[in-house]
Every structure is written in structure tokens, then in C-alpha cells.
Amino acid sequence: MKSYDVVIIGGGPAGLAAAISSKKNGIDSILILERDKELGGILNQCIHNGFGLHTFKEELTGPEYAARFIEQVKELNIEYELNTMVMDISPDKVVTAMNRTEGLFEIKAKAIVLAMGCRERSRGALNIPGYRPAGIFSAGTAQRLVNIEGYMPGREVVILGSGDIGLIMARRMTFEGAKVKVVAELMPYSGGLKRNIVQCLDDYGIPLKLSHTVLDIKGKKRLEGITLAEVDSKGKPIPGTEEYYSCDTLLLSVGLVPENEISRGMGVEMNPITSGPNVNESLETSIEGVFACGNVLHVHDLVDFVSEEATTAGKNAAIYVKNGKERKSEGHEIMLNPIDGVRYTVPKNINVQRMDDSITVRFRVGGVYKNCYVSAYFDDERVIRRKRPVVAPGEMEEIKLTKEQLLKYPDLKTITVKIEEA
Numbered sequence: 001m002k003s004y005d006v007v008i009i010g011g012g013p014a015g016l017a018a019a020i021s022s023k024k025n026g027i028d029s030i031l032i033l034e035r036d037k038e039l040g041g042i043l044n045q046c047i048h049n050g051f052g053l054h055t056f057k058e059e060l061t062g063p064e065y066a067a068r069f070i071e072q073v074k075e076l077n078i079e080y081e082l083n084t085m086v087m088d089i090s091p092d093k094v095v096t097a098m099n100r101t102e103g104l105f106e107i108k109a110k111a112i113v114l115a116m117g118c119r120e121r122s123r124g125a126l127n128i129p130g131y132r133p134a135g136i137f138s139a140g141t142a143q144r145l146v147n148i149e150g151y152m153p154g155r156e157v158v159i160l161g162s163g164d165i166g167l168i169m170a171r172r173m174t175f176e177g178a179k180v181k182v183v184a185e186l187m188p189y190s191g192g193l194k195r196n197i198v199q200c201l202d203d204y205g206i207p208l209k210l211s212h213t214v215l216d217i218k219g220k221k222r223l224e225g226i227t228l229a230e231v232d233s234k235g236k237p238i239p240g241t242e243e244y245y246s247c248d249t250l251l252l253s254v255g256l257v258p259e260n261e262i263s264r265g266m267g268v269e270m271n272p273i274t275s276g277p278n279v280n281e282s283l284e285t286s287i288e289g290v291f292a293c294g295n296v297l298h299v300h301d302l303v304d305f306v307s308e309e310a311t312t313a314g315k316n317a318a319i320y321v322k323n324g325k326e327r328k329s330e331g332h333e334i335m336l337n338p339i340d341g342v343r344y345t346v347p348k349n350i351n352v353q354r355m356d357d358s359i360t361v362r363f364r365v366g367g368v369y370k371n372c373y374v375s376a377y378f379d380d381e382r383v384i385r386r387k388r389p390v391v392a393p394g395e396m397e398e399i400k401l402t403k404e405q406l407l408k409y410p411d412l413k414t415i416t417v418k419i420e421e422a
């Protein structure tokens with residue numbers, strides 16, 4: 001059985017940044033395993049610009065952003081295997097994978113970085129009645145068809161769900177000559193970035209109907225149209241609000257699900273809110289030496305944050321390989337407690353001795369809050385209070401904590417993060 005110090009599952013932006021970081025932190029024996037035929041992950045199909053504003057202070061396309069990391073991986077002589085699907089990882093870090101040349105094979109790792117990204121929620125998860133005609137795609141599948149395979153899914157389009165992929169595809173289909181009739185969103189707010197609503201819908205006169213859902217699908221062989229209806233505060237369609245739209249294509253952008261079958265299989269403790277692993281300040285899961293980053297950990301809005309987080313995970317994987325158990329100094333452990341509008345935090349707990357000089361705690365909120373404060377209480381004392389004109393579920397929020405600050409509270413047990421009315 002081959003063995004490596006650090007094995008990285010997934011060659012998207014998270015896996016690439018983690019590998020580069022492990023290498024720069026002194027590890028030579030690194031292997032990236034990627035099931036696709038090229039590195040870069042979902043970025044390869046995101047040919048629009050808007051990537052890298054934080055990391056490179058430039059507006060790059062997805063492939064351009066990915067290329068900057070792929071070049072570094074090649075320059076640093078980091079090994080990678082393409083067309084290789086990881087099937088299983090055992091709790092003692094034996095990775096089972098398969099590809100066409102080697103068949104089924106095993107690799108022993110000292111540390112593992114989980115970077116498998118996420119997949120789109122499908123029609124099956126939605127309960128839309130009606131036949132199953134051609135013409136219904138997830139927005140990401142349509143994106144791949146248009147941008148990589150060179151096929152046009154249809155001409156008259158309705159989009160259900162206003163997550164970023166749906167918004168981006170509304171503009172993309174318009175560029176390609178399709179008529180996008182409406183974007184419907186079940187929630188009373190959009191699930192996407194504000195900038196994407198402006199640049200992808202408003203700029204092209206595409207209406208966004210909030211609190212609306214698809215009630216019925218017409219067409220047996222090919223989609224002929226859909227019925228849209230307004231929903232009440234419980235998400236139930238309001239009788240009398242039905243509207244019929246003729247269309248040959250329905251794109252679904254109804255959420256992303258982190259790809260954690262392998263993580264669950266190896267026994268990693270999961271967070272029911274993020275559907276990703278629970279991690280500590282080192283982005284280490286409940287299994288020692290197994291780290292997680294990127295969309296497999298929690299769904300991100302911007303890839304820059306994925307790269308930043310993955311750099312931390314790769315560095316800590318390197319430290320784990322070099323120091324092993326010694327790194328696990330008995331230290332002061334603080335739990336993070338998300339309440340009052342804050343749905344979760346990453347990380348879930350912080351070991352003050354082990355943390356870097358500062359740490360960014362990321363989270364999403366459960367609704368739209370205007371003129372509010374993002375607050376952090378150290379046990380009962382409010383230590384952070386940041387005014388925000390608006391916070392919304394589509395955009396990730398953060399607070400920064402420093403080691404110096406935490407060391408001043410040697411008995412601190414819990415940091416509560418919440419949204420407070422102004």
C-alpha cells in the first residue's frame with residue numbers, strides 16, 4: 001500500500017489551497033485525489049467574472065482563479081491523480097479509491113484534508129407534482145452544458161430558487177439568446193449575493209418573485225409550462241394567486257448539499273445545520289488528523305474565503321504530521337454558541353493554546369435583519385458589537401478573535417454569537 005503524509009480528497013479551490021499550504025509548511029509527501037478529468041472543481045464551469053476580489057484584488061473568471069492555484073501546485077511538484085474517485089476512508093486513515101488504470105486501490109495517510117465540495121439539491125427533494133418531462137435541470141447542470149459541453153438547454157426559461165447559481169444562470173441564458181421569464185423564490189428574501197441580484201437580474205429586466213413557488217408542471221415529453229403561486233408565511237400556496245408561464249426549461253437552484261457521504265462513513269461528527277463536519281480552530285474534525293475546508297465544511301458565498309480557510313486546514317495538517325499528538329496540548333477550550341438569528345459557527349470550538357494569533361469565525365444568519373448588531377458575548381460580557389446595515393442568509397458573516405484577547409479571559413467557557421436589534 002502506498003503511503004503519503006497528507007492526502008487531500010478533491011482538487012477544487014479548497015483542495016488546491018490546502019495542498020499548497022501543506023507544502024509551504026514543510027510537507028513534501030502530498031497527494032491530491034480528484035474524480036474529475038481536471039483540477040479546479042466547480043470553478044471550471046464558472047466562466048463569469050467576480051472571483052478573487054479579496055485574494056488577488058482583481059476580478060477573475062473561475063478558470064482564471066483556479067489556474068493561479070493549479071500553476072502553484074505544478075511548480076511545487078505536488079502529486080495529483082485525476083479521474084480518481086475516493087470511495088471510502090477508514091477511521092485510521094486508509095483511503096480506498098478507484099480509477100481506470102489502477103482499479104481499486106488503497107493509500108495510507110498520516111493526515112487527511114476533506115475538500116469534496118458540494119452538490120445541488122435535485123427535483124426529487126422538492127415535491128413538485130406533475131410528470132417528469134425533459135427540460136428540467138439543476139442550474140449547475142445547465143451551467144456545465146452551456147459553458148463546457150456547448151449545448152443550449154432551452155429557449156424559454158423559468159428559474160426556481162434565487163441562490164447564486166440561479167442568478168448567474170439567468171444572465172448566462174439571456175446572453176445565449178434565451179428568454180428568462182421569471183426567477184421565483186420560496187423565501188421572502190433571495191438566497192444569493194446582493195451584487196448578483198443587481199448584475200444578473202436587475203440589469204437585464206428579469207423579474208424576481210419572492211415568496212413564490214412552482215405549483216404544477218405541464219408537459220409529458222418536454223416541459224410546456226409551469227404554474228407559479230404565491231406562498232404564505234408557512235410556505236403554503238395561496239389559492240387564487242396562480243399564474244401560468246409557458247416555458248420549455250425549468251432551472252432549479254434550490255440549495256447546495258455538502259458532499260459528506262465519505263466523512264459520515266468514516267465516523268466524523270456532523271453538524272446538522274451546515275451538513276458539514278464539526279471542526280475546531282484548526283479546522284480539524286472529531287477524528288484527529290482529519291481536516292475539512294471549503295464547501296464540504298459549509299457552503300461559502302465567495303471562493304476567496306474557501307482559499308483562506310483551506311490554507312489554514314493545509315497548514316494544520318502539516319503541523320499534525322510534524323508534531324502529532326504533542327500538538328494536542330491540554331489547553332483552554334472555548335465553545336461557540338450561535339443563537340438569536342445566527343444559525344451556526346465555523347469553528348465550533350477554539351483551543352486558545354493551539355490557535356493562531358487570530359481566528360475568523362464564519363457564520364450565516366437565518367433571516368434578513370436591518371440596522372442590527374452582530375454581537376459576541378464572552379460568557380456574560382458583551383465584548384464585540386458591530387453595527388450592520390443589513391445581514392441576510394445569502395451572505396456569510398464573520399467575527400475576528402485574537403489570541404491576545406482570549407488569553408485575557410482564562411476562565412472563559414462560551415462565546416455566544418448573536419444578532420441584536422439596534
Ligand SMILES: Cc1cc2nc3c(=O)[nH]c(=O)nc-3n(C[C@H](O)[C@H](O)[C@H](O)COP(=O)(O)OP(=O)(O)OC[C@H]3O[C@@H](n4cnc5c(N)ncnc54)[C@H](O)[C@@H]3O)c2cc1C
Nearest residue numbers: 010012013014035041042050086116117165294295302303
Ligand atoms: C454557479 C456558481 C457560481 C459561483 N460564483 C461565484 C462568484 O462569482 N464568486 C465567488 O467568489 N465564488 C463563486 N462561487 C463559489 C465557488 O465556486 C465555490 O465556493 C468553490 O468552488 C468551492 O470550492 P471547493 O473546493 O470547496 O469545492 P468544488 O469547487 O466543488 O471542488 C470539490 C472537488 O472535489 C471533487 N470530489 C468530490 N468528491 C470526490 C471524491 N469522492 N473523490 C475525488 N474527488 C472528489 C470534485 O470533483 C471537485 O473537483 C460560485 C459557485 C457556483 C457553483
